[in-house]
Amino acid sequence: MMRRTTLLASCTTLVLALGATACGGGPVTAGSDDKSLSGQTITVAGVWSGSEQKNFQKVLDAFTEKTGAKTQFVSTGDNVSTVVGSKIEGGNAPDVVMVPQVGVLQQFAKQGWLTPLSKTAEQTITADYASVWKNYGSVDDTLYGLYFKAAHKSTVWYSPDAFDQAGVKPPTTYDAMLKAGRTVSDSGLAAFSVAGQDGWTLTDWFENIYLSQAGPEKYDALATHRIKWTDPTVVEALTTLGKLFKDKQLIAGGQKGALNTDFPGSVEKVFGPEPEAGMVYEGDFVAGVAKDQFGRKIGQDADFFPFPAVGDGTAPVVSGGDAAVVLKDGKNQKAAMQFLEYLTTPEASAVWAGAGGFLSPNKKLDLASYGDDVTRETAKSLIEAGDSVRFDMSDQAPAAFGGTKGAGEWKLLQDFLRDPSNPKGTAAALESAAAKAYKG
Numbered sequence: 001m002m003r004r005t006t007l008l009a010s011c012t013t014l015v016l017a018l019g020a021t022a023c024g025g026g027p028v029t030a031g032s033d034d035k036s037l038s039g040q041t042i043t044v045a046g047v048w049s050g051s052e053q054k055n056f057q058k059v060l061d062a063f064t065e066k067t068g069a070k071t072q073f074v075s076t077g078d079n080v081s082t083v084v085g086s087k088i089e090g091g092n093a094p095d096v097v098m099v100p101q102v103g104v105l106q107q108f109a110k111q112g113w114l115t116p117l118s119k120t121a122e123q124t125i126t127a128d129y130a131s132v133w134k135n136y137g138s139v140d141d142t143l144y145g146l147y148f149k150a151a152h153k154s155t156v157w158y159s160p161d162a163f164d165q166a167g168v169k170p171p172t173t174y175d176a177m178l179k180a181g182r183t184v185s186d187s188g189l190a191a192f193s194v195a196g197q198d199g200w201t202l203t204d205w206f207e208n209i210y211l212s213q214a215g216p217e218k219y220d221a222l223a224t225h226r227i228k229w230t231d232p233t234v235v236e237a238l239t240t241l242g243k244l245f246k247d248k249q250l251i252a253g254g255q256k257g258a259l260n261t262d263f264p265g266s267v268e269k270v271f272g273p274e275p276e277a278g279m280v281y282e283g284d285f286v287a288g289v290a291k292d293q294f295g296r297k298i299g300q301d302a303d304f305f306p307f308p309a310v311g312d313g314t315a316p317v318v319s320g321g322d323a324a325v326v327l328k329d330g331k332n333q334k335a336a337m338q339f340l341e342y343l344t345t346p347e348a349s350a351v352w353a354g355a356g357g358f359l360s361p362n363k364k365l366d367l368a369s370y371g372d373d374v375t376r377e378t379a380k381s382l383i384e385a386g387d388s389v390r391f392d393m394s395d396q397a398p399a400a401f402g403g404t405k406g407a408g409e410w411k412l413l414q415d416f417l418r419d420p421s422n423p424k425g426t427a428a429a430l431e432s433a434a435a436k437a438y439k440g
Contacts, residue, residue: 038068040335045074045084046098046322051292054390055331055355056098062351063342069335081399083360088113089327096339098322099145101395101403102136105323109139112138115326117143119338124344128364132387136396145323148343149352150361152378153204153283153318153392154307157290159270159382161187162278163299170305172315172326174209178243181250184278191250193277194268196258196417199410201282203394203402204318205244206413208281211390212313223393225438229431235423240310252277255418264289271296281307283320284378288357299374306381317385320392321361354377401437408433 032311047395048056053075060071074094076083081104087093100107106157107112117125122143127136129147137145156177163169166187168180181191211219222234223226248254252269253261253276261269269276271290280286287298296302309315324343328337344347347370353369359379370376382389394402394409401408412433414425 035068093329094338190252193269202413211316238423
């Protein structure tokens with residue numbers, strides 16, 4: 001899923017500065033520019049496009065500079081599992097895939113498509129990452145995936161000018177957020193810009209509410225379908241979300257306008273040249289769009305507050321991420337595994353961190369690598385959350401339920417946005433879709 005848009009910048013100086021200390025162990029570490037892979041080529045597939053792809057290309061270029069290996073990036077679009085599956089069947093499998101969903105990683109592993117990570121990579125991940133990231137990259141106690149890029153998906157972005165004009169401050173509870181939103185609306189702007197055209201943004205709304213309201217144990221149970229979507233906690237969370245969806249005063253363009261707004265468009269409605277709303281909920285990657293596309297200075301005319309606690313719950317910390325995996329059917333497994341080992345190093349993460357729109361779960365990456373204080377703050381929050389981080393629930397589900405356009409959770413929450421009057425009916429429809437997908 002195209003869940004992030006990043007900034008363009010150079011951090012060559014930073015990489016050189018870190019070169020002496022950013023060692024992660026293994027054949028491809030800082031200072032080992034031996035061109036040992038000269039003449040070899042690896043193909044890397046991922047969902048990224050636009051500025052995200054350009055920033056990742058900098059990481060690929062740094063690997064080439066270090067090892068001599070040529071790289072080729074292939075953008076899969078949102079349906080990564082379908083595209084990769086067809087490439088494998090056609091005898092044209094990429095060497096590495098950047099997988100954006102836990103459920104897809106599990107699917108690939110169970111289909112026998114993946115090669116376990118090397119001992120070198122596993123040792124580095126064990127030492128330098130919270131165990132939750134290793135768990136999400138493992139299937140049946142075998143480590144297949146390295147979470148190279150993470151997202152902090154419990155951030156609400158707002159225009160300080162809009163808040164100043166309305167006389168409101170960043171809220172700390174969900175009810176206070178809706179109240180502040182109505183005050184913003186009274187001052188001339190809609191409260192929220194909602195990207196309803198992209199169903200994944202709606203799953204993120206639900207997940208933050210559910211984690212805070214129902215708690216982590218219920219969240220884990222629902223994420224693995226150990227409880228049904230008809231559980232009363234699901235109905236309660238949908239009811240809470242419905243209070244926002246049905247309030248036309250709170251959503252820019254109302255429900256119809258939201259359903260016609262994609263993620264970049266939702267950011268534009270807050271931080272673009274003609275603002276229509278004061279807030280947009282999404283992950284830390286909002287900063288990349290606000291700065292790169294609309295010239296906003298992060299921390300000055302674009303800022304965030306943590307997604308607030310719902311009811312008696314605590315403030316949620318939901319994350320997402322892209323895991324690098326090596327395909328068995330790739331043509332160059334040795335070079336591919338060395339690329340994975342390179343990605344475990346702070347050096348590799350620093351290449352993208354300086355450009356913006358990127359967070360690393362690597363505890364060894366110096367926070368100074370990030371280009372602004374706001375990103376450093378979100379990165380620190382993610383690292384300090386440690387094993388209390390909960391991975392995006394829809395990304396843990398089978399792709400048919402949690403990650404396919406026009407189907408499953410994405411479509412059903414879009415239907416709920418269109419008509420939020422029947423939370424119980426939506427919960428039943430979600431359970432029906434989930435039961436089918438998990439059986440498959």
